[in-house]
Amino acid sequence: MPKKKLSHRLFSALVSLLLHGKPISRSSSNTNTTLPHPSLLHKSSSSSPPMEKLAAKTLVLDVEGGLLRSSSLFPYFMLVALEAGGFLRGLVLLLLYPLLCVMGSDMALKVMAMVSFCGLRASRFRAGRAVLPKWFLEDVGEEGFDVMRSAMRRVCVTKMPRIMVEGFLKEYLEVEVVLGREMKVIWGFFTGIMEEEEEGGDQEEVLLEEKKMLVDVVGFSTSLEFLQHHLSHCCKEVYLVTREEKARWSALPRDKYPKPMVFHDGRLAFRPAAGDTLAMFTWLPFGAALAVARLAVALAVPYRYSTPILAATGLSWRLKGDGPRAARRHAPRAAVRVQPPDADRPGGTTCREPCLLRFSPLFAELSDDVVPVGIAVDTAMFYATTAGGLKCLDPLYYIANPRTCYAVQFLERVDTSPARERRAPSTDVANLVQRRMGDALGYRCTMLTRKDKYLMLAGNDGVVNTTQDNHSAPWKKKMQ
Numbered sequence: 001m002p003k004k005k006l007s008h009r010l011f012s013a014l015v016s017l018l019l020h021g022k023p024i025s026r027s028s029s030n031t032n033t034t035l036p037h038p039s040l041l042h043k044s045s046s047s048s049p050p051m052e053k054l055a056a057k058t059l060v061l062d063v064e065g066g067l068l069r070s071s072s073l074f075p076y077f078m079l080v081a082l083e084a085g086g087f088l089r090g091l092v093l094l095l096l097y098p099l100l101c102v103m104g105s106d107m108a109l110k111v112m113a114m115v116s117f118c119g120l121r122a123s124r125f126r127a128g129r130a131v132l133p134k135w136f137l138e139d140v141g142e143e144g145f146d147v148m149r150s151a152m153r154r155v156c157v158t159k160m161p162r163i164m165v166e167g168f169l170k171e172y173l174e175v176e177v178v179l180g181r182e183m184k185v186i187w188g189f190f191t192g193i194m195e196e197e198e199e200g201g202d203q204e205e206v207l208l209e210e211k212k213m214l215v216d217v218v219g220f221s222t223s224l225e226f227l228q229h230h231l232s233h234c235c236k237e238v239y240l241v242t243r244e245e246k247a248r249w250s251a252l253p254r255d256k257y258p259k260p261m262v263f264h265d266g267r268l269a270f271r272p273a274a275g276d277t278l279a280m281f282t283w284l285p286f287g288a289a290l291a292v293a294r295l296a297v298a299l300a301v302p303y304r305y306s307t308p309i310l311a312a313t314g315l316s317w318r319l320k321g322d323g324p325r326a327a328r329r330h331a332p333r334a335a336v337r338v339q340p341p342d343a344d345r346p347g348g349t350t351c352r353e354p355c356l357l358r359f360s361p362l363f364a365e366l367s368d369d370v371v372p373v374g375i376a377v378d379t380a381m382f383y384a385t386t387a388g389g390l391k392c393l394d395p396l397y398y399i400a401n402p403r404t405c406y407a408v409q410f411l412e413r414v415d416t417s418p419a420r421e422r423r424a425p426s427t428d429v430a431n432l433v434q435r436r437m438g439d440a441l442g443y444r445c446t447m448l449t450r451k452d453k454y455l456m457l458a459g460n461d462g463v464v465n466t467t468q469d470n471h472s473a474p475w476k477k478k479m480q
Contacts, residue, residue, distance in 0.1 A: 051150040054218065059151035060231050062221030063158040063165060066241065067148065069141040069249050073160060074100065076132060077112040078272040080164065083265075084120055084127045090272075091281060097274050105225075109159055110194060113183070117161070118192030122185045126388055129167035130457040131266040136168045137257065138271070141249035145256070147220055148173070155179065157229055161194055174258050179231070197230070222246050262355050262448060265387050265457040267397060269379050280381060287381075287400040294399045314403040321410035331373070331408050349450050350385055354443045356434050357450060361426035364419035364433075371413050372433050374441050378405040387457035411440050 061067060074097065082090040093115045100108040148154055155177045158165050162180030169175040181194040219226065219235035222243065226232060254261070270276055294315055297306050310316070319331070349357035363370060377384055377398070384398035385391075398404060414433050418424035438445040451461050 051146065054147070054150040054152070056152055057216040057218050058153040058155065059148060060155045060157060060217060060219045060235055061144075061148055062219075062223065062226040062229075063156050063160075063169070065221035065223040065226055067141065067144045067156070068136070068139045069246070069251070070139050072273070073109065074112065074274060075272050076135065076160065076164060077116045078277055079131055079135065079266065079268065080116040080127050082268060082272065083131045084125060085116065087281075087284070089115065090277065094274065094277050094281065106159075113161060113194050114192035116192075117183055117190040120190045122183075122188055122190055125163065125190070126457070126459065127266070128163050128165070129171070130264065130388060132164060133168040133172055134261055134264040135271055136165070137172060137261055138251065140173075140252040141246070142252045142256070143249045144220075145173075145252050148175075149258075151218070155231070157226075157231060172257065172259050172261070260353075260355070260444075262351065262353050262446060263387075263453050263456050264352060265389075267382050267386060267389065269381055269383050283381070283402060284400075287402070291396055291400040314401075315399065316404070317406035317408065319408050319410070331410075349453075351453070352383065352385075354441075355448075356438050356441075356443045356445050357448050357453065358446070359430045359434055361419070361430040364416040364426040364429040366420075368417040368420055369413050369415050370433065372411040372437050374409040374411065374437055376407040376409070376441075378407070380404070387454055388459075409441065411436060 064071075064073065078090060078093055081093045093112065096111065096115065100111060103111065154175045156165075156169050156175050156179065158178070158180040160180060161183050162178055163183060165180060166178045169178050179197070181197055184191045184193045184195055216236045217234050219232055219238035220241075221238070222241040224240070226240075227238065232238060268280075270280075272280070290313060294310060294313055297309050297313075301309060349359060351357055379398065379401045380403045381401050382397040384394050384401075384404075386394065414429075414436065416429050419426040419429040434445050437443070454460055
């Protein structure tokens with residue numbers, strides 16, 4: 001073996017020992033991988049490239065190593081298994097968790113992908129855009145995000161299937177290019193097998209061309225496995241963050257999100273790490289029995305006695321504000337939707353985040369005044385609403401939670417007679433009600449509507465299940 005090549009491998013092993021306490025492993029398929037020259041690897045005290053020098057450079061960012069704080073990918077595959085496949089698929093993945101812990105990282109990744117994706121219809125898979133972005137954003141490290149945003153051009157590489165992360169990276173972090181493995185599809189269904197990335201693709205040619213044009217390409221990661229990626233040899237410099245340094249990363253604050261997180265779907269109200277998922281499956285039999293008992297009490301026991309009984313089981317509600325007594329007396333029992341023949345579902349909107357969607361202006365034409373009512377639902381395990389799932393199960397998911405709180409807040413009466421008497425546009429009155437509710441609840445007002453929510457999360461307008469082929473969501477430009 002040539003001395004130069006041997007010294008190169010010895011240097012890589014030494015860096016691996018310093019960073020991770022173990023040498024880098026190479027499979028037979030990776031023996032021909034070209035590593036950057038030792039002089040181009042950086043491990044400074046800050047463990048990050050100088051921000052001011054990235055403004056004119058292209059950054060190749062390792063998603064798992066240089067952006068996300070968590071080192072485990074299990075929760076994201078569990079989200080796919082549960083939200084796209086169901087509880088049985090999620091249980092199978094949970095039972096395999098002990099084996100995944102003793103497997104190699106690449107083999108464990110293939111097993112998780114197989115269990116999570118096999119048999120899913122490719123055309124109906126929306127978890128990558130509707131479910132996962134919320135949890136990815138909450139796992140982004142502020143330090144890695146600052147490095148990424150400082151670069152002139154951003155290319156992200158990931159070990160996960162590209163369909164899982166592309167929507168999050170492009171729509172919420174404004175990444176230009178995402179490189180990851182594709183899931184094989186046969187007859188419109190995922191096989192669960194990930195295709196291997198091919199070297200010498202279009203993006204690699206672009207990066208090599210940028211190097212010829214004197215545009216520096218810089219790599220950023222925490223793992224030496226990144227050095228085995230075929231794009232790493234396009235980098236003029238590679239910066240590696242130690243595990244100790246990454247452990248001190250802080251979560252990305254919401255006010256630094258490039259685009260606000262307004263819409264997300266899925267039933268789980270928690271990040272499904274292995275321990276939390278085990279707790280959920282342990283609770284399910286008790287939750288089902290408790291849901292039946294709560295439903296029986298609510299239907300059979302008089303209201304005066306059912307309220308304290310349900311509160312004792314963890315199903316509570318509270319009222320705020322000085323609304324009309326009649327409304328306060330009947331609000332906990334039922335919600336009535338008033339819909340005249342020419343109206344298009346007026347009355348209200350829902351959103352999981354502290355944001356208010358636009359109301360239909362038609363409600364302002366129904367009466368001379370309205371009493372705005374804000375309803376906040378606090379759940380411990382499951383969300384009670386969904387855009388892409390079976391809405392008939394919403395009440396069951398709600399009462400199956402270990403603990404819930406239904407808070408109803410009445411606001412001051414709003415005069416809508418100008419709209420009813422055609423002295424003012426009904427849209428102005430609807431916007432006034434929205435602003436007052438936002439001020440009272442501390443929520444952010446948006447220009448988004450219920451239709452925008454369903455187009456983004458479910459691919460339809462919320463009325464019929466007509467699939468929309470155009471994924472260029474108009475809701476992106478509607479933030480106030």
